[in-house]
Amino acid sequence: MSVTEEAAVGFGRLRRKEDARFIRGQGRFVDDLRLPGMLHGGILRSPVAHARIVSIDVSAALQHPKVHAVITGRELEALGLAWMPTLSADTQAVLATDKVRFQGQEVAFVIADDRYAARDALELIDVEYDVLPAVVNARRALDPDAPVIRDDQEGRTDNHIFDWESGDRAATDAVFARADVVVAQDMLYPRVHPAPMETCGAVADMDAVNGKLTIWCTTQAPHAHRTLYALVARLPEHKIRVISPDIGGGFGNKVGIYPGYVCAVVGSIVTGRPVKWVEDRSENLMSTSFARDYVMHGEIAATRDGTILGVRVDVIADHGAFNSTAQPSKFPAGFFHVFTGSYDLAAAHCAVHGVYSNKAPGGVAYACSFRVTEAVYLVERMVDLLARELDADPAELRLKNLIRPEQFPYQSKTGWVYDSGEYERALRKALEIAGYDELRREQAQKRERGELMGIGLGFFTEAVGAGPRKHMDIVGLGMADAAELRVHPTGKAQLGISCQTQGQGHETTFAQIVSQELGIPSADIEVVHGDTDLTPFGLGTYGSRSTPVSGAAAAVVARNVRDKARLIASAMLEVAPEDLEWEPGRWFVRGDPEQGATIAEIAMATVGSLELPEGVEGTLDSETVYDPPNLTFPFGAYVCVVDVDPGTAVVRVRRFVAVDDCGTRINPMIIEGQVHGGLADGVGMALMELIAFDEDGNCLGGSLMDYLIPTALEVPDWETDFTVTPSPHHPIGAKGVGESATVGSPPTIVNAIVDALKPYDVRHIDMPCTPSRVWEAMEGRAEPP
Numbered sequence: 001m002s003v004t005e006e007a008a009v010g011f012g013r014l015r016r017k018e019d020a021r022f023i024r025g026q027g028r029f030v031d032d033l034r035l036p037g038m039l040h041g042g043i044l045r046s047p048v049a050h051a052r053i054v055s056i057d058v059s060a061a062l063q064h065p066k067v068h069a070v071i072t073g074r075e076l077e078a079l080g081l082a083w084m085p086t087l088s089a090d091t092q093a094v095l096a097t098d099k100v101r102f103q104g105q106e107v108a109f110v111i112a113d114d115r116y117a118a119r120d121a122l123e124l125i126d127v128e129y130d131v132l133p134a135v136v137n138a139r140r141a142l143d144p145d146a147p148v149i150r151d152d153q154e155g156r157t158d159n160h161i162f163d164w165e166s167g168d169r170a171a172t173d174a175v176f177a178r179a180d181v182v183v184a185q186d187m188l189y190p191r192v193h194p195a196p197m198e199t200c201g202a203v204a205d206m207d208a209v210n211g212k213l214t215i216w217c218t219t220q221a222p223h224a225h226r227t228l229y230a231l232v233a234r235l236p237e238h239k240i241r242v243i244s245p246d247i248g249g250g251f252g253n254k255v256g257i258y259p260g261y262v263c264a265v266v267g268s269i270v271t272g273r274p275v276k277w278v279e280d281r282s283e284n285l286m287s288t289s290f291a292r293d294y295v296m297h298g299e300i301a302a303t304r305d306g307t308i309l310g311v312r313v314d315v316i317a318d319h320g321a322f323n324s325t326a327q328p329s330k331f332p333a334g335f336f337h338v339f340t341g342s343y344d345l346a347a348a349h350c351a352v353h354g355v356y357s358n359k360a361p362g363g364v365a366y367a368c369s370f371r372v373t374e375a376v377y378l379v380e381r382m383v384d385l386l387a388r389e390l391d392a393d394p395a396e397l398r399l400k401n402l403i404r405p406e407q408f409p410y411q412s413k414t415g416w417v418y419d420s421g422e423y424e425r426a427l428r429k430a431l432e433i434a435g436y437d438e439l440r441r442e443q444a445q446k447r448e449r450g451e452l453m454g455i456g457l458g459f460f461t462e463a464v465g466a467g468p469r470k471h472m473d474i475v476g477l478g479m480a481d482a483a484e485l486r487v488h489p490t491g492k493a494q495l496g497i498s499c500q501t502q503g504q505g506h507e508t509t510f511a512q513i514v515s516q517e518l519g520i521p522s523a524d525i526e527v528v529h530g531d532t533d534l535t536p537f538g539l540g541t542y543g544s545r546s547t548p549v550s551g552a553a554a555a556v557v558a559r560n561v562r563d564k565a566r567l568i569a570s571a572m573l574e575v576a577p578e579d580l581e582w583e584p585g586r587w588f589v590r591g592d593p594e595q596g597a598t599i600a601e602i603a604m605a606t607v608g609s610l611e612l613p614e615g616v617e618g619t620l621d622s623e624t625v626y627d628p629p630n631l632t633f634p635f636g637a638y639v640c641v642v643d644v645d646p647g648t649a650v651v652r653v654r655r656f657v658a659v660d661d662c663g664t665r666i667n668p669m670i671i672e673g674q675v676h677g678g679l680a681d682g683v684g685m686a687l688m689e690l691i692a693f694d695e696d697g698n699c700l701g702g703s704l705m706d707y708l709i710p711t712a713l714e715v716p717d718w719e720t721d722f723t724v725t726p727s728p729h730h731p732i733g734a735k736g737v738g739e740s741a742t743v744g745s746p747p748t749i750v751n752a753i754v755d756a757l758k759p760y761d762v763r764h765i766d767m768p769c770t771p772s773r774v775w776e777a778m779e780g781r782a783e784p785p
């Protein structure tokens with residue numbers, strides 16, 4: 001059976017509908033858009049990390065024959081747009097007026113006939129900077145004598161943003177006091193970048209006749225963007241249309257609103273023509289959402305026999321020059337407080353301190369599930385450090401402490417209610433696939449020969465599907481999502497959703513959800529997304545929330561249609577609705593299966609002469625808003641095998657076994673693709689990815705020559721498998737999976753590397769574990785973060 005046939009209706013390995021255009025190079029991305037009369041914008045960026053702006057002279061640029069306008073912070077100030085609100089209740093400069101606060105910050109916007117002329121004209125702008133000392137180290141940013149970065153905020157005398165805590169400090173201190181063993185470790189989750197293939201960009205077109213603004217842009221959340229534009233520009237929503245066309249990877253990079261988007265809008269208003277702005281690779285790496293940058297101190301307490309009692313964490317979170325981190329408002333550290341991981345602890349506590357630094361703003365991007373990445377890294381490293389201290393097997397230690405199936409729904413010590421899990425089953429499956437005992441024997445033999453082989457374990461629980469509206473919002477917008485289902489008279493259907501695919505295959509999987517519920521073949525269901533004029537309101541795609549929230553909405557709306565169809569079928573067949581039974585695609589009379597009506601027949605009847613029963617208004621169409629009762633908690637067990645060359649300290653990931661559990665699986669092929677991608681991300685972060693800065697705040701990772709990302713050469717053939725533990729509260733039992741592997745793989749790989757270096761008595765190496773860092777660790781020269 002071919003992949004396609006197997007899943008003609010419902011769940012299964014259906015080939016991705018969107019690939020027909022993508023593999024032929026026919027995707028339509030923002031940069032493919034060409035409108036009549038369209039102009040092109042370019043951004044002048046700060047060459048220094050921290051400086052007062054003395055003057056900006058744009059006269060020479062304005063003389064350039066192809067230049068139409070030059071916009072600076074002064075012009076924006078006059079429009080009240082020099083600063084914009086961020087997703088974390090802070091403000092961010094659109095174009096700098098007083099100071100520049102990170103290298104690459106937006107200073108001026110040139111609009112010209114073409115991209116090249118715009119670039120040329122940027123060089124004609126003369127900016128005088130009065131350079132100030134920069135601070136790029138989060139700890140140093142908290143020093144009393146550190147330069148104050150955000151002196152635009154009244155009364156500010158330091159770089160401290162927030163203090164946030166979770167868990168019970170006193171109870172945690174008490175379990176630490178009675179523990180036999182306490183292990184502590186400083187660790188850094190370094191600053192990395194999502195680096196999607198397509199950079200960020202926008203085309204803005206203000207129609208001077210009808211006053212309607214259309215913005216095509218790279219956004220993961222078109223509706224949220226539109227509402228923010230509406231609020232800031234004080235325009236009604238129906239005068240703003242946000243269109244997110246094909247997106248060449250988001251990975252969180254495309255959640256926020258960037259100054260370039262706002263400049264394109266202002267540029268179109270100023271010139272009366274459509275304006276395109278698309279950043280280049282360096283601009284993307286240097287100025288748009290970074291991820292992580294968490295300086296963590298972890299402590300774990302246990303009994304001598306290996307019962308974990310508690311975890312205590314203190315974090316300094318580097319948010320860059322503006323706090324534009326995206327996460328639900330109540331949680332300034334995102335969902336970091338799932339740091340108790342997959343273990344049943346007596347007590348836990350974390351404190352997180354946010355700071356400003358002279359680095360690009362915009363945290364929490366890159367497959368993070370809102371900081372779950374950092375949390376899982378911390379706890380999985382700590383458990384391995386504990387195993388080392390106790391001289392215990394890391395697999396045995398985990399098996400001893402994992403939350404047991406009968407404990408679900410499990411209330412964690414920091415307030416989460418994990419919906420479902422069968423952790424031991426997943427871990428045992430991963431160990432079996434890896435051949436764990438055999439691997440340990442192989443390792444022992446190799447150690448005798450001086451070869452360095454490491455076996456790493458990782459277990460993760462994520463919290464995805466934000467979230468219940470009463471607990472979660474982003475800038476005041478509650479985190480629910482709508483779905484709208486139209487069934488045409490011929491029985492073909494169209495599903496409108498508010499989330500936005502960036503490569504995850506929503507056009508396929510959302511059709512499959514409706515297909516599963518209504519029996520209409522997936523091929524006959526079109527998924528509409530990415531256009532605020534055509535889709536219902538909702539908060540979009542990030543934090544692996546599409547399946548948990550929009551996916552639930554899609555199932556619910558399809559069920560509403562099925563219920564309506566039942567009423568209509570009862571009128572058609574002249575029987576009571578209760579006497580009808582459902583089989584995929586059709587209602588039939590109980591006891592008389594020949595008598596029935598298919599969804600297509602019922603849909604056609606709604607536009608025919610049939611007198612519709614009470615409660616049915618005209619058509620089968622339906623709309624719903626899904627406000628999730630809880631998040632979903634996917635989990636997984638990973639095993640990694642590495643070999644470290646003792647002569648060069650180069651790490652090679654030889655094997656990687658991933659057993660994931662995302663509840664009900666809609667399209668196993670797409671899930672595997674998501675897992676493969678996330679595991680590759682993990683190899684990148686563990687071995688090579690880092691946005692580095694020098695002491696003056698110069699970004700050292702501003703191109704793909706310096707910012708390394710993994711290729712097919714660095715990754716092994718992934719060995720993936722799964723278990724299925726449905727979510728009890730999700731309509732189809734599905735949990736999110738898009739970020740799972742990125743969350744779970746980095747600690748697994750680092751655990752493997754540290755395990756390989758046991759003969760050198762290495763405790764810990766901060767990512768990325770480049771050959772030089774591994775070498776230093778082997779030489780005992782590793783410096784604390």
Ligand code: MCN
Nearest residue numbers: 249250251367503509543544545546547666667736737738
């Ligand atoms: N899926 C499924 N069965 C499940 C769960 C998910 O078949 N039980 C399918 C879904 O239907 C969907 C895909 O897997 O097609 C991912 O679903 P989900 O876990 O709900 O995640 P989202 O769709 O919300 O995607 C967001 C997530 C995030 S936050 C990042 S970051 C990331 C990721 O997805 N960015 C990606 N994966 C990416 N993959 C690609 N190709 N490009 C990106 O930018």
Ligand code: CUN
Nearest residue numbers: 252366367542543
């Ligand atoms: Cu945090 S990266 Mo994804 O949530 O878009």
